[in-house]
Structures are given as C-alpha cells and as structure tokens.
C-alpha cells in the first residue's frame with residue numbers, strides 16, 4: 001500500500017472462509033459480511049452454519065454454508081475449493097472452531113487430552129495448511145486468522161488441555177507467519193477474554209462470572225461483537241505488514 005485510504009479497513013470483494021459457526025464464528029461471519037466480504041461458513045454442525053448463512057443472505061450478503069470436520073484435511077480442502085468456485089477465489093481464512101473439556105488435571109484422561117489438543121491445535125494447523133496451499137496455488141496474498149484466548153497467556157484451574165492448546169496456538173501463529181511470509185501470507189490470531197457462548201455458558205454463571213468482571217478493568221464480560229473489529233482489521237489490507245501476532249481482546253485483563 002503506497003498511500004493510506006480508509007477503505008483499506010473494508011473487506012469489499014474479499015472471499016472469506018470461516019470454520020466454526022458457533023457464538024464467535026457466527027458473529028464474525030455477520031461482521032465480515034457487513035464489511036463487504038463474501039463468506040463461506042463451515043461447521044461440523046451444518047444446520048448451525050446454514051442458519052447463520054440464511055441471516056446473512058437476508059441482508060443481501062453473499063454467503064454459503066457447508067459441513068466440515070476440522071480434523072479432516074480433505075474436507076477442509078474441499079471447502080476451500082467450494083469457496084473458490086462460489087466466489088472466484090479465497091482471500092482470508094478464519095478458524096473459529098474449538099472445544100474445551102474442563103476437569104481437574106488429576107482426573108484428565110488421555111482421550112480428554114487428545115480431543116482438546118486435536119481440535120484446538122492440530123485442527124488449527126491443518127486448517128492453516130489447507131488455506132496456505134490455496135493461497136499459494138492462487139498466486140495471491142492471503143490472511144490466516146486463528147482464535148486464541150486470554151488463556152494463551154495465563155493459567156486457570158481445570159483447563160490444562162485447553163490452556164496448553166491455546167498457548168500452543170500463539171507459537172504456531174509465529175512459526176507459520178515466519179515460514180509463509182515469502183508467499184505474502186499473513187498469519188495472526190486474536191485472543192478474546194471470556195464471552196458467553198456454548199463453549200462456556202455453564203461456567204459463566206454465578207460466582208465465576210462475578211470474579212471475571214471484578215478482574216476486568218472495564219468491569220464487564222466481553223461480547224462476541226467486541227471481537228469482530230480485531231478480526232476485520234487482521235483480514236483487511238490495513239494489516240498487510242502485521243504477521244505472527246496475537247491480539248488480545250480482553251477489556252484490559254492481561255494488563256491488570
């Protein structure tokens with residue numbers, strides 16, 4: 001970019017592949033659509049992705065939905081192909097899938113550990129690999145965005161596998177950013193604080209919620225909408241010289 005233009009913050013004409021149509025993925029999908037993007041939304045839960053796609057299409061935003069398992073690289077590749085066929089290419093890939101199994105570390109099984117690390121870290125790697133291969137094949141710039149967490153930066157009881165996966169994601173983001181910069185691929189992540197979605201609705205009740213609010217300088221929980229701006233920024237041309245970083249969206253939590 002030779003000259004600053006506010007339109008650099010828009011996503012007009014860009015094709016965005018979003019994996020994960022849950023609380024954050026659905027809000028991000030609607031947000032990038034409003035910023036001008038064409039959206040392919042994929043989830044293990046096809047009905048959830050289709051429901052969000054319908055709300056986007058009602059507002060005249062180009063959007064398609066499909067089913068993927070983030071643990072299946074072939075399905076991810078097929079989704080990138082669908083994105084290219086539907087929208088003439090793919091410019092941005094955002095991974096909003098994720099799971100958590102909360103239990104005391106003394107009781108965690110190998111199966112629990114593998115499930116969380118597989119979806120949150122291995123899934124994130126192969127999602128990024130499929131996206132990068134697509135960008136390289138297209139011979140054009142691409143952006144990869146992962147969903148890390150404030151738990152990428154500090155520990156919390158009963159969440160060892162989740163904390164390990166999200167901390168790993170920060171390192172993975174750096175490693176891929178360095179490796180793929182020669183292809184003009186930006187790899188970044190956003191790290192939201194606790195936001196009430198299906199991944200943590202149960203734990204965000206009662207005393208735990210009060211503790212979180214008390215610990216947050218802005219004295220409130222985060223909302224899914226709080227995360228959208230950082231994602232649009234990382235998806236847009238405004239961030240072309242930023243790679244390898246994880247941006248916290250935390251109401252000041254990590255600074256307190």
Ligand SMILES: NC(=O)c1ccc[n+]([C@@H]2O[C@H](COP(=O)([O-])OP(=O)(O)OC[C@H]3O[C@@H](n4cnc5c(N)ncnc54)[C@H](O)[C@@H]3O)[C@@H](O)[C@H]2O)c1
Pocket residue numbers: 019020021022023024025042043044045048068069070071095096097098099119147148149150191192193194195196197198199200
């Ligand atoms: N909500 C929060 O407080 C919070 C905070 C920080 C980070 N995050 C991260 O943001 C991301 C999105 O979380 P969310 O709050 O939207 O959670 P969510 O539970 O609402 O959505 C997660 C989505 O991932 C999908 N999914 C799970 N396993 C999958 C698989 N194998 N293949 C394809 N899709 C799969 C689910 O169907 C669901 O739609 C996750 O990575 C999460 O760890 C969430």
